[in-house]
Structures are given as structure tokens and as C-alpha cells.
Amino acid sequence: MSYADLAAYSRLLRGAHETAVTGDACPDGPRRLIGASWRRSLDAGIDPATGAAPLAFSAAGLADARASHPLRPLVPLFVETLGRMAGEAAHIVVITDREGRVLWREGDRGTMRRADRVGLADGHAWAEDRMGTNGIGTALAMLRPVHVYSEEHLVHVLHVWSCSAAPIVDPDSGEVLGCLDVSGTASSLHPATVALVGATARLAEAQLTLRMHEHDEQLRRRYESLRSRPGILLSPTGRVLAGDPGGIAGERVPLPAPGGRMLLRDGRVAVLEPFADGYLLRSAPSAAPPTxxxxxxxxxxxxxxxxxxxxxxxxxxxxxxxxxxxxxxxxxxxxxxxxxxxxxxxxxxxxxxxxxxxxxxxxxxxxxxxxxxxxxxADFLQVRRLLAAGEPASLARAYPGPLLPRSESPEIRRERDELEVQVRTCLLLRGSPDDLWTYAQTSSGRADVQVLERIAASLPSTDHRAAAAQARLFAG
Incomplete structure (x- = not known):
């Protein structure tokens, strides 16, 4: 916290909260992480007067989600590590999926009854775009451990709560699996709890890493038991496990559908085949991959x-x-x-x-x-080649207008501007009236005064293109 006096910080937050909701500027507000979360939540349409988190799963849907979720084997670890502390301190432990939907909950029964009233319960959704700023949603949005204190929540009914949460990342795919959260009343949950929650999330990731390596080793043993090994062994997510001493496939390959083809780094075409619960990537008969x-x-x-x-x-x-x-x-x-x-x-x-x-x-x-x-x-790479070759007639036909004109990407804007300048310069220096007229049909060339003047001066006055160029000049 930026303020040693939590009462003073709460008063500041209440004032900042009112100005954030009304859209007014606030000279002093919450810490930057919370202010950014408020803006995201309000932009998502969250009403601070919301009474409870929405229900995302039916009973059957929740059972299916639990049964198939990768964190299910680790629930005992979470309960053993955090459950006793939560029970003694009147807190609850919450485990969600990657969308912030609550899958499991343990802890103090009285606190769970209070949590039921705000939807901090099995099957309810706590992503920022569903319930505003909160430990679960903000930790998932920021991909880091987060402590949200009392009035830092955007929704008013959560001001009596504080929560510490940390995302859990799959060491295999690098994707977020879910979130681990400890919640309690604002006065009972110390901000330092976030360090314990973060450490438990890292412990869970270490357990997932160990399980991944054990599974990899089982796959390798089955692969090595084959009399011949005409292929590269892949994990279920495409990590290369064996059969590729030259590193042709890299560390991981994108998985096409079984039977699908892909191009390896050395130019060979490979086809994917199921093997145990992983895959084999085998050389396919020579065939040119699609362009x-x-x-x-x-x-x-x-x-x-x-x-x-x-x-x-x-x-x-x-x-x-x-x-x-x-x-x-x-x-x-x-x-x-x-x-x-x-x-x-x-x-x-x-x-x-x-x-x-x-x-x-x-x-x-x-x-x-x-x-x-x-x-x-690519059409813009072809334009580059024609510029290098100095072929204005082909260039004019190949250039229908700027590269992705709606893009605000800094890199693409630079490429777009450079191409536009080079095309225009080449056509003005070396292009025929036909080439210039073709360029004048693009969004960039349509109102280009110098191009239109060159067309009007180069063509007979009876030519409709000269008349059109004069008309555009006059209109401009």
C-alpha cells in the first residue's frame, strides 16, 4: 500500500471511486494497477451497483469443467497449503479456470456463506469484464499476483472484502490455466497474503512441470521400444521429445490435424500421426506445400x-x-x-x-x-520487387493502394509510407500517362495534384482522362 494509514487510504479511494464512475478527473487516486483496472472494467460496461457475480455454469456444466480441468489433481495441494490458514483466519480459498469462473472453494463456513451473497461461489464468473476490479479478474488480466483491498474493488458490495490472487500458467503450453485466490474481510486479510498465494501458484506450476516431465519420459520409453523410429516424437501439445537430433523441427511445432501436412525447416514435408497419447511427425511423400x-x-x-x-x-x-x-x-x-x-x-x-x-x-x-x-x-512484396526492377508499367498495375490503410501498427505504417513514397516517385519519374492514370485511381493518387497535373499536361485535351484530371484539380 502507498498509505500506512489504511483509513486514510480508504477515504481517498472513496473519493477517487466517485470521480472514476462519473468520468471526472481525480487529482489523487488509487495506485496505478487499480486505476488501470477501473478503466478496463468501466469500458467493459461494469455497473458499480452490481449485486453479485453472474452464474456461468449449470451444475452439470460445473461438474464437467472440474472433471476435465488440468488443475483438478492439484486441488488437494491447494487445500493442504492454504486451507488450514484460511479456516483459522476466517478466509476462503478459491480456484478458477482461465476465464475466472470458480471451480472449487474451501475455507471458513461463515465466510463462505457471506461469499455466497456476492457470488464468490462455485460456478460464478469473476473476470474483470464480468465483475470489475477484483483479485481474480485483475490477476488474470495482468498475469501477475495481485492484492485488491476493500474500496479498490470497483463494485460497491465488494468493499467489505479484500483478496490476494495469482494466475497459474501451464509450463507445457505457456497458457494460463486458472487463478488461485484467498479472500476475506478487508480488516482480516493482510496484503502480505499475496506473497503466500503467489508462492503456492509457483509450487503448483512446479508440480505441473514434474508431471509433464514424467509423462514425456513415458512417451520416450514407448518410442524407444519401437524396432524402427521413422519419425519425430511430439508431446500432445507439439513439443519435440525425441527423434530430431538435428533440430529440424525446433522445440515445438504447430499441430495440424492428424494426417495434416506441414513444412519442416529443411524444406521437407511431414505428416502428423497419432502415437500413444502424443504424435509422430513422419516424412511425407514429396509434394509441394500450398502457397x-x-x-x-x-x-x-x-x-x-x-x-x-x-x-x-x-x-x-x-x-x-x-x-x-x-x-x-x-x-x-x-x-x-x-x-x-x-x-x-x-x-x-x-x-x-x-x-x-x-x-x-x-x-x-x-x-x-x-x-x-x-x-x-504477397502483393506488397511484389511491389517491392517491381520497384527494385524499375518497371513502372507493371508497378502501376500491381499497386491498388496503400498497405493496410486502417492499420495503426508503427511498423506497418512505416512500411506503408515508404512504399507509397517510392511508388509515387517511380511513376512520376518514369511512368507513362497510362501508368499515372492507373495510379490516380488509388485512394492516394486520386487527389494527388502533381500526378493529376502531369496527366492533364501529357494527354490530348480530347482524352477523357485529361478531362477527368482537370475536373479533379478544379474540384480540389
Whole structure:
């Protein structure tokens, strides 16, 4: 806490809370982490007068979620480590999934009855966009241990509560599995509890790592028992376990559907086959992998063509593919995040987008670092080649407009501006009136005074293109 006197901090928070809810500026407010969480929660439409967290699971749905969740074997560890302390201090221990939905709860019975009234109970959702600033939701949003004290909660009914929470990350996939939380009344839960909760979350991750290694070893033994080993052994999540001494596949491969093909680093095509509860990646008969074609120039919606499939792209997916095309050696999640968002980027967001993109474009994006693994054709890279070759006629036909004109990515804006300047300069210096007229149909060239003047001066006055250029100049 920034204030030794919690009563004074509570008074400050009450004033800051009122101004945050009304949208007014506050000269002094909560610590930065909480202020940012308030803004996210309000932007998500959270009403501070909300009475309780919403129910996310039916009884049957909760039972299914518990049975299949990777943290289920670790519940006894959480209860043993934190349960006795929680019971003696009148606290409760809560375990959620990655969406902040409560799967298990243990602790003081009286406190659990109070928690029932605000939905801090099995099956209820505590993500920030469901219940505002709180230990569970904010720890999941920030991917770090968090203590939320009393009036730091956005929702009024939670002001009598404090909570310490920490996310739990899967050591295999790197994805968040869920959140561990200890909650109690504001006066009884010391802020230092967050250190204990964080240490318990790390202990859980260590247990998951041990289980992962034990499972890996079992898979390796089965693999080594084969008379011949014509393939690379993969874990269920695509980690390379054996059969790849040259490192051709890297540390992890994106998993196509069983029977699906992928391109290895040495240019060989491989096919995925189930093996025990993992996979074997075997060399496939020689066949050219499908070419990935990107159409990212101009005002039309961006699209990708993979083989015979044409796939519309969201702006974010188009930006990621453009950056990977510009960096053929690959980019980490942190580098992609910086190129897309600058210093405000979050690598976790990028990993989620890459996961969706790899599902859509199976076998085209490698990992660690993220990179394109299929043969690539991109309209903006073709424009680069035509600029280098000095072919204005082909250049004019190949350039329908700027690269992803709606993108605010710093890296793509630089590439877009550089391409635009080079195309315009090349056509003004070396292009024919036909080439200039083609460029004048793009969003950039339509009102370009110098281009229009050159067209009007170069073509006979009877030519409709000269008349159109004059009309645009007059209108401008």
C-alpha cells in the first residue's frame, strides 16, 4: 500500500471511486494497477451497483469443467497449503479456470456463506469484464499476483472484502490455466497474503512441470521400444521429445490435424500421426506445400489464399501476417507485440491471436519464433520487387493502394509510407500517362495534384482522362 494509514487510504479511494464512475478527473487516486483496472472494467460496461457475480455454469456444466480441468489433481495441494490458514483466519480459498469462473472453494463456513451473497461461489464468473476490479479478474488480466483491498474493488458490495490472487500458467503450453485466490474481510486479510498465494501458484506450476516431465519420459520409453523410429516424437501439445537430433523441427511445432501436412525447416514435408497419447511427425511423400498468398494492398478487405481456399482476414490477423512476411526469420510474441502496439503491447494478446490464426491457416505459421513456413506470395512484396526492377508499367498495375490503410501498427505504417513514397516517385519519374492514370485511381493518387497535373499536361485535351484530371484539380 502507498498509505500506512489504511483509513486514510480508504477515504481517498472513496473519493477517487466517485470521480472514476462519473468520468471526472481525480487529482489523487488509487495506485496505478487499480486505476488501470477501473478503466478496463468501466469500458467493459461494469455497473458499480452490481449485486453479485453472474452464474456461468449449470451444475452439470460445473461438474464437467472440474472433471476435465488440468488443475483438478492439484486441488488437494491447494487445500493442504492454504486451507488450514484460511479456516483459522476466517478466509476462503478459491480456484478458477482461465476465464475466472470458480471451480472449487474451501475455507471458513461463515465466510463462505457471506461469499455466497456476492457470488464468490462455485460456478460464478469473476473476470474483470464480468465483475470489475477484483483479485481474480485483475490477476488474470495482468498475469501477475495481485492484492485488491476493500474500496479498490470497483463494485460497491465488494468493499467489505479484500483478496490476494495469482494466475497459474501451464509450463507445457505457456497458457494460463486458472487463478488461485484467498479472500476475506478487508480488516482480516493482510496484503502480505499475496506473497503466500503467489508462492503456492509457483509450487503448483512446479508440480505441473514434474508431471509433464514424467509423462514425456513415458512417451520416450514407448518410442524407444519401437524396432524402427521413422519419425519425430511430439508431446500432445507439439513439443519435440525425441527423434530430431538435428533440430529440424525446433522445440515445438504447430499441430495440424492428424494426417495434416506441414513444412519442416529443411524444406521437407511431414505428416502428423497419432502415437500413444502424443504424435509422430513422419516424412511425407514429396509434394509441394500450398502457397500462402496475401492481398493486403488497397481499400478492399485483406485476404489470404492458401492453396484453393480464400480466407478473409481481420485487420489484426492481416497485420500479423504482414509483419511475419517482413521478418522471414521470425519474431517472438514480445517483438510482434511491440511492432503492433508499441510500448503498450501485451504479448499474451498476441499469443491468443496467433493461436486463432494458426487454426485458420494450418501448417503455415511456425513457433519459437513465430514465422511463416509455407511458400509466400504477397502483393506488397511484389511491389517491392517491381520497384527494385524499375518497371513502372507493371508497378502501376500491381499497386491498388496503400498497405493496410486502417492499420495503426508503427511498423506497418512505416512500411506503408515508404512504399507509397517510392511508388509515387517511380511513376512520376518514369511512368507513362497510362501508368499515372492507373495510379490516380488509388485512394492516394486520386487527389494527388502533381500526378493529376502531369496527366492533364501529357494527354490530348480530347482524352477523357485529361478531362477527368482537370475536373479533379478544379474540384480540389
Amino acid at each position: 500462402l498468398r496475401l492481398a493486403l494492398l488497397g481499400d478492399g478487405p485483406p485476404a489470404a489464399v492458401l492453396g484453393e481456399r480464400r480466407l478473409p482476414l481481420s485487420l489484426r490477423h492481416a497485420e500479423i501476417l504482414a509483419l511475419l512476411a517482413l521478418h522471414p526469420r521470425g519474431l517472438s510474441a514480445e517483438q510482434l507485440s511491440f511492432h503492433l502496439y508499441g510500448d503498450d503491447g501485451n504479448p499474451v494478446t498476441i499469443r491468443a491471436e496467433i493461436h486463432r490464426l494458426r487454426t485458420q491457416l494450418r501448417g503455415t505459421i511456425g513457433a519459437k519464433p513465430y514465422r511463416l513456413t509455407s511458400p509466400l506470395e
